Amino acid sequence: MFTRVITALIAVAVFIPLIWIGSWPLVIGMAVLAVIGLSEFLHMKKIKLISFPSVFSLTSVFIMVLSVYFPLLSAVDVFSRIIVLTMVLLFLYSLAFLKIKTKDIAEIILMMIYIGIGFYALVALRVTNFSLLALILLVIWATDSGAYLIGRKIGKTKLAPMISPNKTVEGALGGTVLASVLAFIYLLYFPQSQSLFSTFFLMVVISVTGQIGDLLESKLKREYDTKDSGNILPGHGGILDRFDSLLLVLNVLFILGVV
Template structure:
């Protein structure tokens, strides 16, 4: 427990400093997290020694992080080219790298690359990127904490027992309520940026989608028979364990046009 607390404080402090600084500091941190997260994904699937997949996958994650420039067509072309390179790898390796290998690696690349891309995109929102990024992170973390404590106190109805036996419907609802309260607090602080009605919608979306992101990672680890995606954060597991909600929430909010454009 002591190790978990110390790691949480140190990692949290470093993260908030980089988030506050923004620019290349924050983007560099997110890029590092994305590369470590993709390494965890490859290792979970036994693909971490496949050089064809590693070269294309890591390059693809970095390309997805930075090369979109807000152009949907360009991003579509980029994803297609990366898919082609993965498929070409099956031919060039004479099927030592199989279609199953590249399909899994491609899925992980998009999951990690696009998810972390939108974290950078959110921080880059003109003038108010820090406001929106903090709003999202605090709502995610409040949802997690609210669901845990509400579920511990009042939880009776299993939410999804085959995936995560300890989660309850009552906990999920408690986390959602607290997420909305946090979003309303941000609306109160900066009403010119966030209306109360929009705050309620944002808080609900973050809570629901964030908890789904957590369940997705839980389901995946259960299939693989592992507890944590990695061990880079003592007492907290790996990068994917800590960012499972982030990777789903940030893209979702942008795709629903609930955030301003960068």
């Protein structure tokens, strides 16, 4: 428990200043996290990091995050070209190295897109609306903390026992209630639009979406029979473990055109 708390404090001490500073330090930092996150997935798949599929996909996800500051191309232009290029080159590579299967290529590209867009969206949101990003982070962290604490105290009804046995319905509801209360107070002082209700409703949706993202990460780890995605954060696991809720939320915001 002590290790977990110390790691969390160090992570917050690094992450919060990066968010506050923004600009290139944040872009580089999030691009590095995207690379680490994808490398964790490649490790789960037992694909060597010193190999063409790994090196090329890691380079691609790095560029996807950096594209937020590309002046001549839109993100969609960059993403689409990187995705197609990665797909074609990995298919060609698989012809020479039969050990790489078509499903491996599909899974690599899927996670590259998911992680790349997630961290890109975080940086893009920081550029366009720092206040909204702060609110989203507050909602995600409050949901996680509330679900953990309330689930431990009164949780009895299993939420998804086949995916994550420790999560409970009571914890999930408690996390969303706590996040909703804090979001409402935040919006009273820092309104994001003319309609407080619409933004508040979006935050409730984000709280629920974040918990679904947590379940998705748990499902991924079960499929690959691993406890944590990595060990870069002692007591917490890997980058995918810590950003599981936020990654799905950011992908959804990207789809909605918020970023």
